Amino acid sequence: MAKAKAMTLFEKVICSHSRKKRVESGEAVAVRADRVICYDTFLAALTDAFPQKHQPPADDPDRIVVCCDQFSAAARGTEQLIRRLRELAGIWRLKHFYDLGRGGIPAVIVPDAGLVRPGDLAAGPDGQILTLGAMGLVSLQLETSALIELISTGWTEINVPPTLRIVLQGELQRWVGGSDLAFHLRSKIPRETMKGCVLELVGEVVAGLNLHDRFALVAGLDRLDVHAVVVEPDEKTRVFCRARCATKFPLLHSDKEASFLDVIEIDCRRIEPQVWIEEPEEQAEKEPEEELREKPEDSTLRGRSLNLNLARRRLVQQVVVGGCSHGRVEDIRALAHFLRDYMIHPDVRLTLIPGSQQILLHAMEEGLIQIIIRAGGHIGIPSCRYDHDTRVAAMNNGEMCLATSLIPVIDEIRSDTPTERKGEADNGTITFCNPSIAAVAAIMGELHTPLDLARNVRRMATGTNW
Numbered sequence: 001m002a003k004a005k006a007m008t009l010f011e012k013v014i015c016s017h018s019r020k021k022r023v024e025s026g027e028a029v030a031v032r033a034d035r036v037i038c039y040d041t042f043l044a045a046l047t048d049a050f051p052q053k054h055q056p057p058a059d060d061p062d063r064i065v066v067c068c069d070q071f072s073a074a075a076r077g078t079e080q081l082i083r084r085l086r087e088l089a090g091i092w093r094l095k096h097f098y099d100l101g102r103g104g105i106p107a108v109i110v111p112d113a114g115l116v117r118p119g120d121l122a123a124g125p126d127g128q129i130l131t132l133g134a135m136g137l138v139s140l141q142l143e144t145s146a147l148i149e150l151i152s153t154g155w156t157e158i159n160v161p162p163t164l165r166i167v168l169q170g171e172l173q174r175w176v177g178g179s180d181l182a183f184h185l186r187s188k189i190p191r192e193t194m195k196g197c198v199l200e201l202v203g204e205v206v207a208g209l210n211l212h213d214r215f216a217l218v219a220g221l222d223r224l225d226v227h228a229v230v231v232e233p234d235e236k237t238r239v240f241c242r243a244r245c246a247t248k249f250p251l252l253h254s255d256k257e258a259s260f261l262d263v264i265e266i267d268c269r270r271i272e273p274q275v276w277i278e279e280p281e282e283q284a285e286k287e288p289e290e291e292l293r294e295k296p297e298d299s300t301l302r303g304r305s306l307n308l309n310l311a312r313r314r315l316v317q318q319v320v321v322g323g324c325s326h327g328r329v330e331d332i333r334a335l336a337h338f339l340r341d342y343m344i345h346p347d348v349r350l351t352l353i354p355g356s357q358q359i360l361l362h363a364m365e366e367g368l369i370q371i372i373i374r375a376g377g378h379i380g381i382p383s384c385r386y387d388h389d390t391r392v393a394a395m396n397n398g399e400m401c402l403a404t405s406l407i408p409v410i411d412e413i414r415s416d417t418p419t420e421r422k423g424e425a426d427n428g429t430i431t432f433c434n435p436s437i438a439a440v441a442a443i444m445g446e447l448h449t450p451l452d453l454a455r456n457v458r459r460m461a462t463g464t465n466w
Helices: 009-016 040-045 079-092 106-112 127-135 144-153 178-188 204-208 211-219 235-242 329-339 357-366 368-374 384-396 410-414 419-425 435-444 450-462
Strands: 028-032 035-039 064-067 096-098 121-124 138-141 155-159 163-169 198-202 228-231 262-267 274-278 303-307 318-322 349-353 400-403 429-432
Touching: 009 138, 009 163, 009 198, 009 228, 035 040, 035 106, 035 144, 040 064, 040 079, 064 079, 064 106, 106 127, 106 211, 106 357, 121 127, 121 144, 127 138, 127 211, 127 228, 127 235, 138 228, 144 155, 163 204, 178 211, 178 262, 178 274, 178 303, 211 228, 211 235, 318 329, 318 384, 318 435, 329 357, 329 368, 329 435, 349 368, 349 384, 357 368, 384 400, 384 429, 400 435, 435 450
Parallel strands: 035 064, 035 121, 064 096, 121 138, 163 198, 163 262, 198 228, 318 349, 318 400, 400 429
Antiparallel strands: 028 155, 274 303, 274 429
């Protein structure tokens, strides 16, 4: 009997959701998704695209997940869209419809509700859906036509891309988390190398990360034109999923003989806490050349990764923790850990955006929200749009905004600023970091390490000036 051809983790998942016994890179395959995940305004705007919009989809409507995370409060100009969406949810009898008061960010709600498991295939309209790959499943960002086909018939065709395997070795330093690893990878590996590939993340560093940091790692690799990011599942993945889902699931791994586009090994022992800085090119040119890390050759983000030590003392006016693909209870715990004993700097506005209503309730039960409010923080609604608008406001005012959410394409943010204030908005800066660094910056009013905060306390106690 002929030996079965070795496959990568991505190819195994695609194969299990197709009618084929094996698949390989470059092949066109018809696949059936376990979940089709949409946010509110996207699906509401497409209601006229369905030929049988007054009847349930021909396929199982239980596979469709809709989360109200954009204009869920019926903002001006969107009332009709939201009303049509609610009517559609009733006609289709959508079981997984998370309306206002129950909604939040899809990348947070879906795994917490146990709607996806390792080995699953999920699809959605934007890069946020890629974050689910941290659970050892395949999540794809598809075109609108493909999503309509999935909702209507349950099947769509995709081309199987090659897999780039990234092996993270070593031991992480203190305060280094998933976001820092993502920023380092963005600067270390040229964007052209990753473009059009599936990124498979393995190694002892990945195995040592908890699920929260794995989500942050995958989320930090958004906007790189990759088809998917998959983290090799393990016992930590099993424990996370079994606590939320009673059904059995496989822990798939790539075969040893599987064919990869390339295998890149990275030593993570020297990685320090990172910040990803986006700023106008004319400002970037003023920075000393020796302070720059390696930059992607083709980056429409006009950003760069810096060691936090090289970015220290930069003034911060706005801090946003949570938001798109983030806002998990671990983020809130990290923020409350520092704010328990300190007040937010008077020149800083801190906004916490929980990932969902359940996470907000959980944080309240732990007493975390009370700590943040007493320190001077503001609690936003679980919404990607709220996060986006908060960052745009900082750009409009020419301020430094520190955020822990997804790295956006900065031209999209600038396009949302009023025309008459474009020049002022161009002075603004968005910097991305992990929640601990964001908390310290909110307290000190500048970018600093947690160790700097401890040193400052000691100097204040001894009467020594900063």
